[in-house]
Amino acid sequence: MENTEKFTNNKQIIHFITEKFPLCFTAGSTLAKPLKIGIFQELVACLEDESRVSKTQLRGALRQYTLSWRYLHCVKEGTKRVNLEGIEGDDVSAEHAQHALKTLKESKDKVFANKKKNNESVKRTPKIPRRKTTPVKKEVVVVEDISNYKQATHSQLSVQQPVKVLLGKVPVAGVVIEVMKDEIQVQLNSGMVVKVKAKHLIVE
Structure with a gap:
């Protein structure tokens, strides 16, 4: 009996399309391939009768896949884009390659900046000497203006x-x-x- 339980997250959907279109989508240590422009429309057409995933879920999963560092690394100028069957088509343009490189750099900078900030915060935290008696915990509340949210x-x-x-x-x-x-x-x-x-x- 065919499994008709709906997918609930991007990870499940990416695993599904990777298994269904292995010549197009890759996982793990396998190098990613630049996807054909308009691949989303092809996916929607091929999965028209697939009740486990909606068009909105498919768009979200495809976005997560193409924003991953592994995928952004493969979008280089002159590399052939592939369709769902893995057939090569147009080359990646210089503009798209530059955009992928910029997105990758911004994503990495953000992660590394957050790690550095957290590490510095830990280093600056003074060590409180232990006392024999139980110290009274003082709660420090930082008030943030969230009126614009x-x-x-x-x-x-x-x-x-x-x-x-x-x-x-x-x-x-x-x-x-x-x-x-x-x-x-x-x-x-x-x-x-x-x-x-x-x-x-x-x-x-």
């Missing part, structure tokens, strides 16, 4: 979108890495990944 709705969120996560009393900055059916997966600037409802996110 509004509560997010599930439909307006997309991958790589900057958001603030309402954790406790202080909103924490992060970026959306996956939009699922009922939850949003967010990577905080600290590197931690959390799953929350859209109502717990605010956007500008």
Whole structure:
């Protein structure tokens, strides 16, 4: 009996299209291939009768796939683009290669900057000497102006979108890495990944 259970996240969809179109999409240590311009329309047409994934889910998964470092590394000028059958077509243009390089650099800079910031924060944190008696914990609350932000709705969120996560009393900055059916997966600037409802996110 054919499995008709709907996919719930981008990871499942990317795994599905990688297995269905192995000459086009790759995974793991296999080098990625630049995709043909208009590959989304081809996917939609080929998966028209596939009830487990919607057009919106497919677009989100394809966006995550093409924003991965592994994929951006392969988009180089003169490299042949491929269709779903793996047949080579047009070359990657200089403009698209430059855009991919810029996107890759910005993504890496952001991750490394966050790691450096967190490492420096840890180094600057003074060590509190241990006391025999239990010290009274003093809670320091940093008040942030969030008047320019509004509560997010599930439909307006997309991958790589900057958001603030309402954790406790202080909103924490992060970026959306996956939009699922009922939850949003967010990577905080600290590197931690959390799953929350859209109502717990605010956007500008």
